[in-house]
Amino acid sequence: MRAHGVAGAAGLLLGFSLSRIGFADYGELHRMFVFDDLRMFLVFAGAVGLSLLGFLLYDRRLFSPTRRVHPGTVPGGILFGLGWALCGACPAVPLVQLGHGRLPALATLAGVVIGTLLYRWVHARLFRWDSGSCES
Amino acid sequence: MDLLHGTWPWWLGALVLSTLTVGFYILARRPLGFSSSLARVLDFKTERRMAKAQAAALRDPAAFDRALREATLAEFGQAAATGCDQDGAPPAAPAIAPRPPWSAQLTFVVMIAVGGFLGAALSGDFALRLDLGAEFARLVAGGGWLWPMLLLAGLLVGFGAQMAGGCTSGHGLSGCSRLQPGSLLATACFFGTAVGVSFLLAWVAS
DSSP, X not given: OHHHHHHHHHHHHHHHXXXXXXXXXXXXXXXXXXXXXXXXXXXXXXXXXXXXXXXXXXXXXGGSOOSOOOTTHHHHXXXXXXXXXXXXXOTXXXXXXXXXXXTTHHHHHHHHHHHHHHHHHHHHXXXXXXXXXXXX | OOSSSSOOOHHHHHXXXXXXXXXXXXXXXXXXXXXHHHHHHHTHHHHHHHHHHHHHHHHSHHHHHHHHHHHHHHHHOHHHHHHHHSOOOOOSSOXXXXXXXXXXXXXXHHHHHHHHHHHHHHHTOOOOBSSXXXXXXXXXXXXXXXXXXXXXXXXXXXXXXXXXXXXIIIIIIIIGGGTOHHHHHHHHHHHHHHHHHHHHHHHHHO
16 A cells, blocks of 8 residues: 555656646757757756755665666667657656647557567567666 | 746756655655556566466475575576575665555556646646647647657657666666666667757758
């Protein structure tokens, strides 16, 4: 029950803040990527900086490297970046867009789900590395 | 300042996202990351099967230990098995908590949409619409091309994030803020590519 509470509160805060920051708006995102408006870059950089400070104060051992570079890091990042610029959604954002009532986000969400399942299938057959997960 | 209308100033967004990143770690004892959560939700059948197998194994721990040792010997030879019996140096990184059940990940995923709805509804931005705004139509695809384009781009996002082992939350926030090498490289790759492709889109559309 506690796991549900923490996960639910985190999801609620993440969805609400992504919505209010503007990450669900294609125009806002595009203006960040072409450096027309640096606000959201500052949000991201500021969030990383403040989190770094928080983790430093909390437990320095969290900085020991657990998420290493593997053969999928660069090609995966490039494919994700290409898709991100085209649909304006990093994986969690189609859900926020749906919350805004933007129905085309259903197509984006379907794509993310198919891509996730497809990668699992491809990885199991072709690749020999550990992609890690964003849980480590 | 109005917290509900318009977009937040950068420092407020940074403050809320960092509170979420660090706060989630402290409460859940694991890093926040969306793409792993989604993968877990989609893979719930495997998890159910594993839970059953684990329950069966725990009914007879001695037999489970023997089977584990035999499988290790068969796979890696005697050297690996003798190594296992010695207590190695404690790991440098603190152990992360056992995984919460996949249903908790589903709660996380669903609540993101609820949070987005609250954000839109409280600010008066909510509206059922069949488009993604004027900029999307001008830069990427308008009319009926919108749907296949989003499906394809979403597929790249899902595939790429799994291949890189994380997305904007897992690599970008949780990983970069702990200076994880894989996260810093992945984040540079997806931000860099998105910047390049966006300039290309703007150039083609102009």
